[in-house]
Amino acid sequence: MSLLDDLLDDLRAEGDRLWNAVAGLDDDGWLRPTPAPGWRVATQVAHLLWTDEVAVVAATPTPEGKQAWDALVLQALEDPTGFVDAQAHEVARLRPEALLARWGAAREQLPRALREYPEGQRMPWFGPPMSPASMATARFMETWAHALDVYAALDMRPERTDRIRHVAHLGVRTRAFAFSVHGLDAPAEEFRIELTAPSGEPWTWGPEDAAQSVRGSAWDFCLLVTQRVHRDDTDLVAAGADAERWLTIAQAFAGPAGGGRPSRGLGG
Secondary structure: OOHHHHHHHHHHHHHHHHHHHHOOOOHHHHOOEOOOOOOEHHHHHHHHHHHHHHHHHHOOOOHHHHHHHHHHHHHHHHOOOOHHHHHHHHHOOOOHHHHHHHHHHHHHHHHHHHHHOOOOOOEOOOOOOEOHHHHHHHHHHHHHHHHHHHHHHOOOOOOOOHHHHHHHHHHHHOHHHHHHOOOOOOOOOOOEEEEEOOOOOEEEEOOOOOOOEEEEEHHHHHHHHOOOOOHHHOOOEEEOHHHHHHHHHOOOOOOOOOOOOOOOOOOO
């Protein structure tokens, strides 16, 4: 199995879990508020379906696909910081059955588009161009993170699986980006990252003798880099001032710096 196949299988599994959680909701269920201020369950699903649809456009290397992508970019340039959220709120006005129908179609189209994308080429995106595997990783990260907000709204506790390795890997890779969106220079040296997977397996990145490090549970790290938890409420231990600074600004998603979540006073 290729890396892309593995990513798409995990994306499918994560999407299926969310689908099963929302498919039977009544209207009140779709309107439940989530931990993201101003976002209801419908808004979270609407964001995922719209972004999946846009990813399909980006992965369509035809003149028509390029024209559609260029039109999206022009729209985004009119409101760079609010465009994506505005689309989520607009799509969330659909009836639940229409919302699910569109998301279901996008979920089927995206894997095909990524598998058929010309080998060795990168597709356009709102940030740097992305390979199909990078796009699949990003879609997994967003599906997992936004699903957590839905589960919180529905008082559900999802099973913790090792599929989150994709999120952890993206979180490590986006260290320099997190510094840059805060107007800071990223540290030149690598950090040692040692995380414990939900299964208990150790996951590591960076040299063993690195001067700075981050250690703790992979679950808390993934929550942190998707800004679903405040740094103070994690079990992560940083050694070094730069490593600690990173944990306060970590961000695996594209766009401007996120506001994060307030501390619940758990102290790790």
